[in-house]
Amino acid sequence: DTGVSQDPRHKITKRGQNVTFRCDPISEHNxxxxxxxxxxQGPEFLTYFQNEAQLEKSRLLSDRFSAERPKGSFSTLExxxxxxxxxxxxxCASSLVQGARNEQYFxxxxxxxxx
Amino acid sequence: xxxxxQIPQYQHVQEGEDFTxxxxxxxxxxxxxxxxxxxxxxxxxxxxxxxxxxxxxxKRLTFQFGEAKKNSSLHITATQTxxxxxxxxxxxxxxxxxxxxxPGTSLSVIP
Numbered sequence: 001d002t003g004v005s006q007d008p009r010h011k012i013t014k015r016g017q018n019v020t021f022r023c024d025p026i027s028e029h030n031x032x033x034x035x036x037x038x039x040x041q042g043p044e045f046l047t048y049f050q051n052e053a054q055l056e057k058s059r060l061l062s063d064r065f066s067a068e069r070p071k072g073s074f075s076t077l078e079x080x081x082x083x084x085x086x087x088x089x090x091x092c093a094s095s096l097v098q099g100a101r102n103e104q105y106f107x108x109x110x111x112x113x114x115x
Numbered sequence: 116x117x118x119x120x121q122i123p124q125y126q127h128v129q130e131g132e133d134f135t136x137x138x139x140x141x142x143x144x145x146x147x148x149x150x151x152x153x154x155x156x157x158x159x160x161x162x163x164x165x166x167x168x169x170x171x172x173x174k175r176l177t178f179q180f181g182e183a184k185k186n187s188s189l190h191i192t193a194t195q196t197x198x199x200x201x202x203x204x205x206x207x208x209x210x211x212x213x214x215x216x217x218p219g220t221s222l223s224v225i226p
Contacts, residue, residue, distance in 0.1 A: 033214065042203050042216035043158060056213055091157060100146055100165045100210050106157040 004107035006092050012113045013082055020078045021110045025094030032075050033104060034067055035091040043091055049075060050097070082114045117142050119206050121217035129225050134191040136220035138204035145209045147180055147187045152219070153200040161189075194224045 003026040013019050025032050030051050035043035046065065047057045051072035057065075064082075069075040079086055089111050093104040118141040128134050138147065146165045150158035162171055164180035164187060171178045177190045187204055201219040 035216075040221075042218045045213055045215060048213050050211075093158075097211065101163065102146070102207065102210065102214070103148065103160040103163055104150075104158075104205075104214065105160065109157055 004092060004094050004105050006090075006107040006110050008110055009108060010111050010113075012115065015084060015114055016081055018078065018080045019082060019112065020076055021090055021092075021112075023075045023077070023092030023094075023107060025074070025092070026096075026105055027073075029094035029096045029105075030072070031095045031097050031102070032069055033093045033095075034075070034077050035093065037089045037091055037109070046077070046090075079112075082112075084114045087112055087114045117206070117208060117215050119204060119215050119217040121204060121220050123220055124218065125221045125223070127223045127225060128194050130196060131193050134194050134198070134222055136189050136202050136204075136222075138187040138189075138206075138217055140185045140206045142185070142208055144184050144206040145212070146207055147184075148205045148207075148214065149178060149187075149189055150203045150205060150216075151200050152203065156200075158203060191222075194222070196224050196226055198222060199224050 005024045007022045033048040034046040037043045047067050049069040064080045067077045089109045091109045093106045095102050095104045120139045148163045149161040152158045168182045169180040175192045179188045201221045203216050203219045205214045205216045
C-alpha cells in the first residue's frame, strides 16, 4: 500500500453515461498525476496538478475529460458521454517535488469498462 | 512532442540469466525514473537518475543514465522469478515538467 487511494476500484458503465473517479494522494504530496493505461502499454499521461493548479492537460484528451483538484488535496477525473474506447485502467499518482526529486507513488487504479 | 522508447518489448530469460532493457528519449532529459509493474499491479518506483553518466546499483539491478542524458538502461544480473514484471522508464524534460513513460519491457523468467 503506497498511501495513494482510488475509488472506485472497478466501474462498469454503459456507453453515453458519465463517470467520476476519485484519487486521494499522500497528504504531504504537492503534485498529482492522472494516467490511462491499456493492456500492454505504459501509463499514458492525461493531466497533472501542482497543488490545486492544473499545469497541463494532454492534447490527446478530448473535451469529454475533465479533472479537478480543489484545495490541492484529493482529485476527481470525470469522463462525460463515455465511449467504448475509454475502457482502460485509470491510474493516479502523487509525488513531493523537491528540487530534482520527483518519485511518483501510484494508487491501485480504477478499471473502467464501457459496454 | 517528447517521446520515450524502450527495447525490447518482451524478453524471456532462463532463471539465472542476465537481462537488460534500454530506454531512449527524443529529447534531452532532466532526469529519468524507472518503475516496475507486476502483473495485475500498479507501477512501483525503483530509482531516479539525475546526473549525466550516472550509474546506480540496487542489489542485482544496475541503472545507467547516458552522457547525453537521452538514454538509459536497466541491467539485472542473475534474474530470479521475483523479477517478473514490466519495467518502465519515465523521463522529464525539466524538474517541473510532466513525466512521460516509455511503453515498457515485459520480462518473463523461466524457472
